[in-house]
Amino acid sequence: MTALQAVVLTLVGIVGVATVLCYDPRRQAVVNGLFGLLLTLLFTVLAAPDVAMSAIVVSSVVYPAVVLVTVNRTRHPGPERPERQDGGPARDPAGSGGDR
Amino acid sequence: MSPSRRRALLFVVPGAVLALALVVAVSGIPDFGSMIHEYARHVDRSAERQRHVSNLVVSVVFDYRGIDTLGEESILFTAVMGAALLLRGSRAVLEQMPRDPSGSDAVRGYGSAFVPVVLLVGLWTVAFGYVTPGGGFQGGVVLGSAAFLVWVVGSYSVFRRVTPELLIHVAEGAAVVGFVTVGLVALPHGEPYLTNVLPLGTPGQLTSGGTIAVLNGITGLAVAAGVVLLFHEFLQEQIQTLPGAREERG
Numbered sequence: 001m002t003a004l005q006a007v008v009l010t011l012v013g014i015v016g017v018a019t020v021l022c023y024d025p026r027r028q029a030v031v032n033g034l035f036g037l038l039l040t041l042l043f044t045v046l047a048a049p050d051v052a053m054s055a056i057v058v059s060s061v062v063y064p065a066v067v068l069v070t071v072n073r074t075r076h077p078g079p080e081r082p083e084r085q086d087g088g089p090a091r092d093p094a095g096s097g098g099d100r
Numbered sequence: 101m102s103p104s105r106r107r108a109l110l111f112v113v114p115g116a117v118l119a120l121a122l123v124v125a126v127s128g129i130p131d132f133g134s135m136i137h138e139y140a141r142h143v144d145r146s147a148e149r150q151r152h153v154s155n156l157v158v159s160v161v162f163d164y165r166g167i168d169t170l171g172e173e174s175i176l177f178t179a180v181m182g183a184a185l186l187l188r189g190s191r192a193v194l195e196q197m198p199r200d201p202s203g204s205d206a207v208r209g210y211g212s213a214f215v216p217v218v219l220l221v222g223l224w225t226v227a228f229g230y231v232t233p234g235g236g237f238q239g240g241v242v243l244g245s246a247a248f249l250v251w252v253v254g255s256y257s258v259f260r261r262v263t264p265e266l267l268i269h270v271a272e273g274a275a276v277v278g279f280v281t282v283g284l285v286a287l288p289h290g291e292p293y294l295t296n297v298l299p300l301g302t303p304g305q306l307t308s309g310g311t312i313a314v315l316n317g318i319t320g321l322a323v324a325a326g327v328v329l330l331f332h333e334f335l336q337e338q339i340q341t342l343p344g345a346r347e348e349r350g
Contacts, residue, residue: 046132049233050157057241069334072341
């Protein structure tokens with residue numbers, strides 16, 4: 001294992017732990033995108049460019065976008081859905097309609 | 101002491117033991133690239149001579165193990181259609197949806213400059229998939245991300261106008277059917293399904309690989325259309341979270 005491979009592997013481990021330690025799901029999605037970027041770097045350093053090309057788009061663009069939209073949608077139900085009367089958990093106190 | 105602190109303290113010693121064991125184990129495994137599988141050695145020796153492509157991964161994906169790629173195409177198609185079926189609820193007209201223009205000038209400026217770049221990179225990755233690293237899957241997802249960048253830079257209505265739904269649906273279906281049909285072309289030649297029966301050309305040129313080139317392009321179209329369809333559904337959900345959205349069920 002070369003020094004570059006060892007360094008990138010360590011970084012992947014660190015950012016992976018950081019992803020788990022994030023509390024807010026929206027922040028976690030973005031850190032997961034960074035994790036995907038580091039994974040892409042790892043695949044490039046290990047001489048697998050095809051995998052790296054798929055990984056960079058799927059884990060930095062598609063996956064965080066899908067997760068962020070899902071989190072937004074489930075936190076702020078649409079106008080037709082009944083709001084919870086007892087003030088359910090994970091209610092955004094600002095009450096904004098979600099951001100992009 | 102609170103329960104979470106007690107849990108954290110309980111973890112310290114077993115965590116250290118686990119970390120030490122992992123370090124010892126990982127340093128003992130063979131180096132990257134030291135043990136090459138026999139199949140990989142065979143492909144390395146014979147693929148360029150037999151199939152006239154310089155990207156050996158693509159030769160395995162679209163020729164030697166083409167039947168597996170047919171299964172992958174079906175999986176992608178089914179997953180995208182499943183997501184579309186589950187999320188298809190709102191029939192609100194595009195003009196009545198809340199406006200969501202991009203708020204930042206920097207995003208609009210830099211993004212607009214990058215959309216054609218990403219589009220070109222995606223098209224190039226698909227086209228030269230069997231010559232340089234890349235291929236149909238890789239270029240397809242890059243093209244999908246170019247469409248996503250259009251939404252980031254503009255608004256949802258711009259995104260929908262750039263990617264007409266009927267065209268994307270037709271492209272997705274036609275690509276899957278096309279993959280199946282290209283395999284059938286081998287049968288009149290007396291060869292098994294998905295055999296490479298087109299002229300092979302010279303390696304390193306765009307005209308090489310026979311059916312590999314065709315399947316590569318078809319896969320690029322299928323993956324791009326699938327990713328754009330996925331974004332259609334999910335961004336429509338995102339629009340519903342904005343104030344002023346009116347959801348009409350059924």
